[in-house]
Amino acid sequence: MGKETGFLEYEREERTYADPQERLTHYKEFTIPHAEGALKKQAARCMNCGIPYCHNGCPVNNIIPDWNHLVYEDDWKNALAVLHSTNNFPEFTGRICPAPCEAACTLNIVDEPVTIKSIECAIVDRGWKEGWVEPQVPEKHTGKSVAVVGSGPAGLACAQQLARAGHAVTVFEKSDRIGGLLRYGIPDFKMEKHLINRRAVQMEAEGVQFRTSAEVGVEVSFQALQDNFDAVVLSGGAEEPRRLDIPGAELSGVRLAMEFLTQQNKRNAGDDEVRAAPRGTLSAKGKHVIVIGGGDTGSDCVGTSNRQGAASVTQLEIMPKPPEKEDKATTWPHWPLKLRTSSSHEEGAERDWAVLTKRVVGENGDVTGLECVRIEWDGRSFEEVPGSEFTLKADLILLAMGFTGPKRRGLLDRAGVDLCERGNVKADTERYATSEDGVFACGDMRRGQSLVVWAIREGRQCARAVDEALMGATDLPR
Secondary structure, eight states: OOOTTHHHHOOOOOOEEOOHHHHTTOOSOOEEOOOHHHHHHHHHTOOOOSSOTHHHHSTTOOOHHHHHHHHHTTOHHHHHHHHHTTOSOHHHHHHHOOOHHHHHOGGGGTSOOOOHHHHHHHHHHHHHHHTOOOOOOOSSOOSOEEEEEOOSHHHHHHHHHHHHTTOEEEEEOSSSSSOTHHHHTSOTTTSOTHHHHHHHHHHHHTTOEEEOSOOBTTTBOHHHHHHHOSEEEEOOOOOEEOOOOSTTTTSTTEEEHHHHHHHHHHHHTTOOHHHHOTTOOOOOTTOEEEEEOOSHHHHHHHHHHHHHTOSEEEEEOSSOOOOSSOOHHHHTTSOOOOOOOOHHHHTSOEEEOSEEEEEEEEETTEEEEEEEEEEEEOSSOEEEOTTOOEEEEOSEEEEOOOEEEOOIIIIIHHHOOOBOTTSSBOOOTTTOBOSSTTEEEOTHHHHOSOOHHHHHHHHHHHHHHHHHHHHSOOOOOO
């Protein structure tokens, strides 16, 4: 390493944020990057450990110590090359990945981990700024064609790898713009969408064709894909939402988180209200908002509600409140259970744990409140606490309770592929092949709701499997 004693000399310094009152006035990113000199010190903290557990902690197996060393040596261009060797879109993961690599950092055992995510983001952002990110056009074409269904991170990674191998790749996307949940599920204040657009330009220069507003199984026949392409990759998302099964959940003020977030992203993109909200405009302005679900999607609803001018925001979680700090002796190098406070929480929200919702209260079809009860967990199940019932005032209830798997209506009904016991498309992580000949699956559609970084990994590995199936051999990395 460039400085073997760096972890002893420098403290961890994370990126900072703009003031909450300022950032609540817009939907732009508000993270303040490190100064270049500070980044060199942060990279110097990488301690040249004997076994870099960060490799395994990162789903795409980023070669983290290598590009930390290169940043310390001011060799940014080679750092970018190393970073891109395992990750097609580090500007996505450098913004929205929860960084399991940092949880697995050896330094995290006795100290604070290396700022891996911040350095990753800085490398790729500098690469774009310097003009180092260019299309990688294949030297020859194979004559084979592949249809990729879904343009989220799995589909984009798979398509880019296949195009670079020389195949003719067409990506089919049901929405009006590419990106999947990157486009319409992640708020702009966490990741601005010009980042997706410039990757699309790069991929088009590499030979990828995009067909938007083309839902396979509805506007486009799945049989037509099988007839006209040598392989088909199913890389859509796990979009079937978990519903709230309590009395009153049918009231108009109970809405899905993705519907709420998508509308705002469409407005930010310049769509008019009718186009952005075909089922009716959703707004938190002046309303008492309750978000059910304590994960990242719920946090995104909190941040969006506050930007829309909500009167109050409350986020509920059915699980008990996690500890402030993890027990590193029992969790490292795995992802720890601990209390996490997002930037959206810091902007203003009440949070409550171990709460079970019982009934949505309403008048004249409108939501007015939510009846709840406190529960106690024994590690496997819960019991209601007698006499702990309470009611929260509510005008808008947003459901952010996760997803149960891919939607079957349309694509999967037409494709006829086997599903696993969880309702996902059945395929292993070696061949990524489904029960239908020439049809492959990867990402959330195969593994269920997961992280962007897992989607990129599966897209890359699936591309290798498809290339090998078509050509008999492959040079694409896993």
